């Protein structure tokens with residue numbers, strides 16, 4: 450019996466058929482990118498249309514990068530049950546001001562520089578976030594298909610892991626997600642590029658393979674200790 454069921458978010462969806470396929474594959478959360486510079490950007494109205502396809506217990510996530518309070522409020526009006534994801538340079542105060550549950554992205558520098566990122570301080574500064582979403586530091590803020598060094602941090606620190614506050618993202622694929630879960634032991638994983646045909650267009654077979662790999666990790670990795 451698995452000791453943990455890793456939650457799965459699939460992000461950057463733009464089409465009805467991809468939303469339906471992601472839900473059928475077993476995603477727990479579906480992300481919509483409300484950042485105009487992203488190739489996966491959707492408008493607030495479009496996010497609302499797509500989110501209304503989601504069944505109960507599948508959470509819509511609205512991703513923002515340095516958005517104005519008006520933009521956030523307008524998008525929340527379209528998707529009233531959304532969890533927010535702040536993926537830019539937002540301060541803890543700006544995140545809190547949205548008065549919604551949110552994920553806060555931490556953008557980890559590549560390679561050995563990752564170890565110099567003070568993740569504990571970051572998590573404490575953003576203690577109101579439901580979870581800290583770990584991503585690689587890339588041009589354009591995110592969605593770059595790049596991984597960071599998963600061995601860079603003391604993941605077993607009680608403030609990070611025992612409180613189930615980590616979401617692993619950044620360059621995850623069906624081929625590497627088991628290894629990522631083994632190293633980081635996150636509450637959830639988040640994928641975009643790794644399940645795509647092209648930016649914003651998802652691949653049904655890759656989404657199924659990704660979910661199957663996460664379930665295999667859950668079966669293989671003992672989280673009871």
Ligand SMILES: O=C(O)c1ccccc1N[C@@H]1O[C@H](COP(=O)(O)O)[C@@H](O)[C@H]1O
Nearest residue numbers: 460487590591592593594619620641642
């Ligand atoms: O998807 C985007 O275009 C994007 C743009 C700006 C900020 C974040 C973005 N996506 C998020 O980036 C991570 C990692 O994505 P990937 O799997 O490496 O492609 C993920 O949280 C996406 O939600």
